[in-house]
Amino acid sequence: MTLHNAAHRAEHTEERQQKVHIIQGQYYVSDQPNVVLLTLLGSCVAACIHDPVARVGGMNHFLLPGADRDTNTRDAERYGVHLMELLVNGLLQHGARKDRLQAKLFGGARTVEKLSDIGRQNSIFAERFLKTEGIAYLGGSCGGESGRRLQFWPVSGRARQAMIAGQEVPIIVPPPAPHVDGDVEFF
Template sequence: MITEAGTRRVHLIQGEYKVMNDPDVVLTTILGSCVAACLRDPVVGVGGMNHFLLPGSMEAMAAGGDATRYGVHLMELLINGLLKQGARRDRLEAKIFGGAKTIATFSNVGEQNARFARQFLTDEGIKIVGESTGGEHGRKLEYWPSTGRARQHALTGVEAQRTVALEQRPIPAPKPVENAIEFF
């Protein structure tokens, strides 16, 4: 795809978040049932995006789940990353994307993800200024964190199948903690 002159693309995958204040950066990701929350402080021009697989809870993470899969963890990391770059919580604005039901026979985890993102942002007092969630097709998302501009493209056919396949990849189990103590 042709991008605007001078634009640097930074791609996110499941379990990642990025915070940027460079006007020449566009954050991109591919979403099926996953959700991406895009937050920014319009005064200082800093913004970011996350990409989460499951809503999650602190209890799920405490039970040994991989924290990077869960929205509750990635939302906190994104907000804290913005605050470290000079954003103020009371000025943050959000856009949320994704949450499709890409396989009719599966439970609608996409809807749960979108509902979680909405509720989390509301609970944190962060204004939602845009949303495109649900549906049956994945999305390719582009987000300019310094301006808040967002653009999405629907994924159909082979593109959607590839997205679903990536979301269904088994995530490796966490490595066991060694209990052995070695004395020298």
């Protein structure tokens, strides 16, 4: 294979991917192999949850941990407790089984030093939620002082992140090389 053919194949693969941008207060579930979920995170947390047998997965993006009492408010979608429930229920509706779910967590940065560390609170909440619900926590990347640009392939469970330093936002292009299901890639 010539270099030109390899580059052409990488472009063709990229074109076939359906990119779904997840913003604060949203979640998305898919069983389509061409879907890649994208988000940008600071102190917010994104849970990427996947069932490797049903080959379905999803991502959410929440701003605050929240508590059960918060889900009755007009803006419940900002809260982790609400979005985690919606994500898990969405996965189950797409054929996932709770005992097979595997999760990765990203975000939770401390973006403003002098304010409370809401990023850490978000991360602690998400880990506790997974433990309480009996969902396997495979890791991910939480904390620090930098934002993250995140990609998640819901069918394979593969996740990739790029740290965002200052004003620069790196452009992420998935590599043409084959991937192993369930990997977390840092670059």
